[in-house]
Amino acid sequence: RKEVEQDPGPFNVPEGATVAFNCTYSNSASQSFFWYRQDCRKEPKLLMSVYSSGNEDGRFTAQLNRASQYISLLIRDSKLSDSATYLCVVSGAGGTSYGKLTFGQGTILTVHP
Amino acid sequence: NAGVTQTPKFRVLKTGQSMTLLCAQDMNHEYMYWYRQDPGMGLRLIHYSVGEGTTAKGEVPDGYNVSRLKKQNFLLGLESAAPSQTSVYFCASSPPRTEGDYEQYFGPGTRLTVT
Numbered sequence: 001r002k003e004v005e006q007d008p009g010p011f012n013v014p015e016g017a018t019v020a021f022n023c024t025y026s027n028s029a030s031q032s033f034f035w036y037r038q039d040c041r042k043e044p045k046l047l048m049s050v051y052s053s054g055n056e057d058g059r060f061t062a063q064l065n066r067a068s069q070y071i072s073l074l075i076r077d078s079k080l081s082d083s084a085t086y087l088c089v090v091s092g093a094g095g096t097s098y099g100k101l102t103f104g105q106g107t108i109l110t111v112h113p
Numbered sequence: 114n115a116g117v118t119q120t121p122k123f124r125v126l127k128t129g130q131s132m133t134l135l136c137a138q139d140m141n142h143e144y145m146y147w148y149r150q151d152p153g154m155g156l157r158l159i160h161y162s163v164g165e166g167t168t169a170k171g172e173v174p175d176g177y178n179v180s181r182l183k184k185q186n187f188l189l190g191l192e193s194a195a196p197s198q199t200s201v202y203f204c205a206s207s208p209p210r211t212e213g214d215y216e217q218y219f220g221p222g223t224r225l226t227v228t
């Protein structure tokens with residue numbers, strides 16, 4: 001079983017749609033959780049961190065369920081510029097993790113006019 | 114601030130050739146990482162470093178070596194390239210752990226093809 005699993009998609013949605021991505025992780029001791037965004041042929045960039053209380057940044061909402069080991073990302077009012085690959089990322093557990101990240105394989109989103 | 118830079122951006126090697134990929138960061142970060150990205154696999158950690166003069170193995174270290182002689186540079190070496198090492202290589206850096214903060218800053222990547 002992969003440490004971090006995502007539905008690879010692709011998701012094709014019209015502008016203005018709401019789309020949700022899901023992710024599960026296998027290590028219950030994982031401590032930090034993130035969504036990164038990667039544009040075609042570019043490097044990954046941090047989109048947002050994910051907290052147990054849930055957090056929102058404009059049109060983006062991230063949720064974490066530690067009991068189910070489940071992370072989600074909701075994008076409201078999709079824009080053409082949201083087209084990208086969204087990477088679910090989990091940080092290792094414990095003081096010796098040294099910030100090492102484990103990446104899901106990514107979910108491809110295409111927003112069309 | 115250039116952030117994280119990688120050299121070269123593209124390279125084609127023949128099987129058995131060697132090469133070194135250079136990563137440089139100007140953010141004074143302690144931690145640096147090398148990943149490879151293959152279709153459908155996500156990013157996988159090759160090696161990492163928690164400070165000048167230290168290196169450690171990641172998830173897929175075989176066939177690669179690394180060195181961190183200066184804090185700002187992290188080199189990835191392929192001693193004898195194989196077609197299985199065809200991939201996109203990303204370098205990243207991050208400051209030492211702050212509570213709950215593990216943001217990594219990535220370079221633009223090196224596209225390597227081994228024929």
